[in-house]
Amino acid sequence: MEWFIDVRVWMIIVIFVSLSQKSEESCEMFAKTTTIFRMERVLYRYVACTNMTVDNDLRDEIISKLNDSHQYLEVTKSNIPIITKNMFQTLNLTQITVEAKVQVVQGKAFERANISNIIMDNNDIKKLESGAFNSYNIFVLSLRNNSLTEISTSTFSGLANLRKLTLQNNQISVIQPGSFNDLEGLNELNLGFNKLTVLQPNLFDKLQNMQTIYLNNNLLKQLPVDVFSKNGILQYLSIQNNLLIQLDATVFPQALLYVNAAENNLKSFNMSGLINLDRIVLDSNKLTTIVNCLNNLPSLSFLHLNHNYLEISVPTKYFEHLSKLSILEIDNNHLVRVDFSIFRYLMKLEGLSLAENNLTSLDVTDINTSIKHLNLSGNSLVGIKNLWRLSNLDKLELGYNSLQEITFDMFANISLLRHLWLQHNSIRELHLGCFRDLKSLTHLNLSYNSITNITPGILTGLNSLIELDISHNNLVIFDEDSFHNTRSLRFLNIAHNNLSNVDIRGILSHTIWLREINLNGNNWTCKMLIDIEQGSKIISFVGGNSFNVSNVYGVPCIHKPSENENGTGKELEFQLTNILEVLNSTMQYTRSIHFTMSVLNYIMAIFFCLVGLKYVYDKYSSTIAAAQQFVYRPAANEQEIQLL
Template sequence: MVLLYKLTCSMWIHIVLTLILINPSEEICTKIRTFKRRLYIYMSCTKITPSYNLNRDILAKMDYSIEDLLVLNSSIPELNREMFLNVTFNNVTIQANVEIIQDEAFKDFNVTSLILDHNDIKKIKDKSFSSSRIEFLSLQNNSISEIKVNNFQGLSGLEKLYLKYNDITDIEEDSFSSLTNIKELDLSFNKLVELHFGLFETMTLLQTIYLNNNLLKGLSDHVFSGCKALTFLNIANNFITILDARYYPNSLFSVNASNNRLMSVDFSNLENLDNLDLNFNNLKTVTNSLYNLYALSDLYLSYNSLGPSIDTKTFHHTKNLITLNLDGNGLRNIDIQMLNNLSRLGILSLAANSLTNLDFSNLNIPLRTLILGKNSLSEIRNLSNMHNLMKLDLSYNNLEEIGYDTFGTMTILSQLWLQHNSIRLLHLGCFRNLHLLRDLNLSHNRIINLEVGLFTGLSGLAILDISYNNISHLDENIFHSTKHLAFLNISYNHLSDLEARNIRTHTFWLREITLFGNNWTCKRLIDNFKGNTPLTHGTSFNVTNVFGIPCTNTNNSSQQANQTDDSVNLSKYLDSVKAFEKEISSKMTVIVVVLIILSLLICMKFALPKCSSCFNEAKQFFYTRHRDEQEIQL
């Protein structure tokens, strides 16, 4: 009962807060104090003028302390020093159509976090934020076009500055000179074309900088030389063509330079670099760009122009790579043995290239994931050597046959994708050692027949997709080894006769069979649905169908003679199903009504007596003007 009482009180207070914030009165500006000692002031009564003193006119008259101030949906076109004289909070958020911040507006502002996002600030006056106590300043989603030298002077304690989503085109060279304690700077999503040399010179503690989504065409070799603690650099989505990072801080841990126009890069000697993203550029070679990157673990080079082949010495100085992505590089051939130098490589992706054959003989690396989809592979030799594989993607290739030993030693493989090939033949025993395989996709191939015993060894299989093939007959006994199968898709084949209930006898955990798009007769579908088998309903109701799955009536004379009986049986069966559903619905309605009545009775007996005290407690959270006190409007 105590828990119910607390929940009820909390619920009513949140409802009151929500209603007031959503539907503010034009006659009364309401001040609300929550349990978390946060003050929410919803200013919508009048336009605040520059002479307004927040501390004198409102906060000084409050009889309780507050920690956070949130100002929303108001109109405060100008912020000046008089408004915030000696105001002390932890966090202040103002979203009130602010346009101008006057000189030294926050000089006497004793606040650690100031958020002025989503206003219309176009210009910042000199020393607007000259308060040494501000540690976090956010000016996101405004209309700031330039940063001047003295705009942030006095912010000696600032650690995080967010300026993303503005219209900044230029930052004067010494604009950040006083931000000696800054650790994180976000200048993303602006219109910067260049960065002045020495702009970050005094930011010796800077760890993270975002410059992505600007119009940068280049970066000076020494632009970050003063940032001795820099660990994360994001310059993605710009127009940079050449990037020489040899003189960047050796502390760099992660660099994202994707989606540029890079034709030449050099990251040599960045001994602590762990993650490098160069996806979607115009690189033709990186052979001499990765010298001494022995700490590098993740390298992304997808969708460049490294093809048709890669120099065998390219990765000699990246011995600790764990992830290597070479998708979409126009590769026609690659010497897989060149990767033997990468003794820790666990993820290799070569998708969306033009590879026709691969040979994995003499490759001794602990690959866990191998992505070879969207190539032109017709032959893969010695793939069974990859006995550590857990995920293998061979989809969208030209494979025609899966041999007996293709996956011979992959005993821990859990995901195997073979869809969109030209596979006609699956040799018996090809899956014999895949006891941990959970997901097998054979869809969109040319398979005609699946022999009994083909799935021997797939004791852990949960998902099997053999849709969009040419299978005309499916022996239910093929599933005798797949006892954990949960999802089976046999749609869009040429099946006309299948006892779905017999599949259930082999697969104890079966939850769904998808079988539309075949040559079913209506009688066969009805028999399958009667068998209490979890069949997926279709969506084709404008043709002859059973539960939305299209079907046809047979044309031989004996079945034509029994057509009327089949229709009657179908009608009776559907009527019985409808009657059963109606009966269940009626019973559930009665049960729900009874539960509602019981809940009301319990509420009247136990909860309502507590609600009065709850409302009495809620009164203290509203500011009530004394009759002799002058009315205050915001």
């Protein structure tokens, strides 16, 4: 592979100086480990097997281990309260990461070091002495999650080539004028999550290459008129979660693309004239009107106005100049009525969200047909007129409303719709053929309604349906033939209804791809659940948690013994008793046979022994008689010879 060609480029060796206490044996084992990192890098770990304190010469310890191939150094899990000016002198690295409970960085600590990226996050730094990072070689400096309270004019002196400065999540309340004057090459500045209450008017004047500024999560009440006047190429600005009460376009440069001013106390704003502005986020403020606030914004694509107090009452052609607006969100604004004719001229509008308002009825006749995602959930809608005009709809959210029925023509002509949410309404009736034109629908949610039956014809047209959720209704009738054209169905949820019988085999005959079904919370008998489970091995049943009652796989069920089981119990017991008696008699008979056979075996053994002896005697008796004549027999009067 190509990354093997130049070892000097692709093999980046990282030294970890770990100061945690370890046993000598485990430390040495850990020190020998080598790990492959992201395939193109070799990660080498060095572990110092002795405890190091601030009195140790950390520089000598590190220098003795580094060589020209090392580019990354991490000093972690230690306690080094002061970074001295001699500690990292002459080091030549791409990046150094120090997470060692540092409290002070002395002046000129990195002046003679050739290090591109300095990461000192998650320490306890309270003081940065004058010129602590005075070096032309530093491009990235991160001091996130420390305890800094003030930035002085000399804190960042000498950082002419710095591109990114992160001071997020400190306690900074004061930034002296001219603190950033030496940072002429800075592109990104992060001052988020601090305690800034005011910005000096000329604070950012020297940052003429600045493109991104984060001022979010501070205590700012206003922005000085000239605060960004010299930042001509500023494109991204986050002022979220402050205490701003007013916002005016005159503060911002024309190059601005993105503004996030959510979670402030804005009562008025005017972003008119920012011709390059692409996105505005104004969620969670106290806005009541948008009249004369959005003029001449030809590049605006995203407008977020959620969680305000807007009353949409504007001239019909008010949005005409927002020719590129594609996403408009006005959720949770207590809207009671919306005249959709105001959206008529939004020719590129693809997403419109009016969720969590107080709308009771809508007529979408005048809305542009280009819209693909319409969110009307969380209102009080009882009806919607002329939805058929939105022929390009892909997602339609109507959950948490007051719809009582789905009429025959409600979703007519919306053939491209793929996701439809109707949960948490008051739907009692689904008219036959109400989904007939939804040929592309893949996900349908009808949960938490009052539907009582699903009969053939209701699901007609749902040829592409993959997931159907009709849980938490009042279903009593669930005809398997209703699924005759839902062959793509894979997930079916009919939990928490009043069902007591369902023909799973019949459903499977129509839905050949069905793989998961949720049957919890119905009126099943245990026998029915067992029959369903045994009759459809290819389906995964969603188990329940009701193990303290009669259940099948945790799904509660009713155990009903059959009449045959109740009427023939005693007879069955009597038959079992007879069977046991027969078995006992058989065993006794078997034992007697076994004893008889044992006696016969002994008799036969004795008989064959006698026969064998008789055979031997008959065969060898003449030989024995002939041999007897050679046996010496002394005479009666023969004297015994005594040997002396």
